[in-house]
Amino acid sequence: MDERVYELLNDQMKKELYSAYLYMSFADYYEDEGLSGFANWYMIQAAEERDHALIFRKYLLDNGKSVQLKGIDQPDKTFSNHLEPLEAALEHEKYITGTINDIYTAALEAKDYRTMKFLDWFISEQQEEEDNAEKQVSRMRLFGNDAKALYDLDQENAARVYAVPSPLANA
Ligand code: OFO
Numbered sequence: 160m161d162e163r164v165y166e167l168l169n170d171q172m173k174k175e176l177y178s179a180y181l182y183m184s185f186a187d188y189y190e191d192e193g194l195s196g197f198a199n200w201y202m203i204q205a206a207e208e209r210d211h212a213l214i215f216r217k218y219l220l221d222n223g224k225s226v227q228l229k230g231i232d233q234p235d236k237t238f239s240n241h242l243e244p245l246e247a248a249l250e251h252e253k254y255i256t257g258t259i260n261d262i263y264t265a266a267l268e269a270k271d272y273r274t275m276k277f278l279d280w281f282i283s284e285q286q287e288e289e290d291n292a293e294k295q296v297s298r299m300r301l302f303g304n305d306a307k308a309l310y311d312l313d314q315e316n317a318a319r320v321y322a323v324p325s326p327l328a329n330a
Contacts, residue, residue, distance in 0.1 A: 161269035165224055167262040168274070172215045173229045174258055179208035181251060184234040185244040192241065194309075196317030200295075201244075203321045211281070214326045218277055241309070242299045249292040256285040280326055 186201035219226050238244050259281045266274040302308035 160222055160224055160274070161265070161271055164262065164265050164269050164271050164274055165219075167258075167265055168215055168219055168224075169227050170229070171258060171262060172212045172219075172226070173231060174255065175208050175212035175215065177231050177234075178251065178255060179205040179212070180231055181234045181236070182208060182248070184236060185248065188236075188238050188244055189241075194241065194313045194316075196313035196315065197241075197244075200316040200319050201248075203319050204248075206321050207324065210324050210327055211284075214280075214324065217327070218274075222273075241303055242296070245292070245295045245299050249289065249296055252285065252288045252292045256289060259285055284324075 182201045182205040186198040186205065189195070189197035189201065216226050236244070236247055238247075259278060263275060263278050263282070266272075266278065298312055302312060
C-alpha cells in the first residue's frame with residue numbers, strides 16, 4: 160500500500176475516535192440540560208463513529224498493514240444554547256467529509272483502486288451524516304424556542320436506535 164494512503168487511513172481511525180469523543184461530549188451537555196433524547200442521539204452517533212474507526216482498522220489489518228493508535232484530543236466545546244452543538248456537529252461532519260475526500264484523492268493518485276472502492280461506503284455515509292446534521296440544525300432553528308416543540312424533538316431523538324454499519328455487519 161502507498162505510504163501516504165496508509166498514513167491517511169491510520170490517521171482517519173484517530174479522527175473517527177475523536178468524533179466519538181466529541182459526540183459523547185454533546186450527549187453529556189444534553190443530559191445536563193435534561194434533553195435525554197438529544198443525548199441518546201449523540202450517544203448512538205458516538206457508537207457509529209467508533210464503528211467507523213473499527214472499519215478502518217479492519218481494512219488495514221485485512222491488507223496486511225499494522226495499526227497505529229494515536230492520541231485523541233480532549234473535546235473543548237462548551238455551549239450556551241441547544242443549537243450550538245448541532246451547528247458544531249454539522250461543521251465537524253463537513254470537516255470529516257473533507258478528510259475522506261483527501262484519502263480518496265491520495266488513493267486515486269496512487270492508483271489504489273481497492274482503497275477507492277473501500278472508501279465508497281464512507282462517501283455515501285458522509286452525505287447521510289451531513290443531511291442528518293443539517294436536519295437537526297434546521298429543526299432546532301425552526302422549533303427550538305417553543306417548549307412543546309422542543310419536547311417533541313427530544314422524543315423523536317429518543318427513538319433513534321443503534322444499528323451496526325453494514326461493513327462491520329457483513330464482516
Ligand atoms: Fe464517521 O461519520 Fe461522522 O464523522
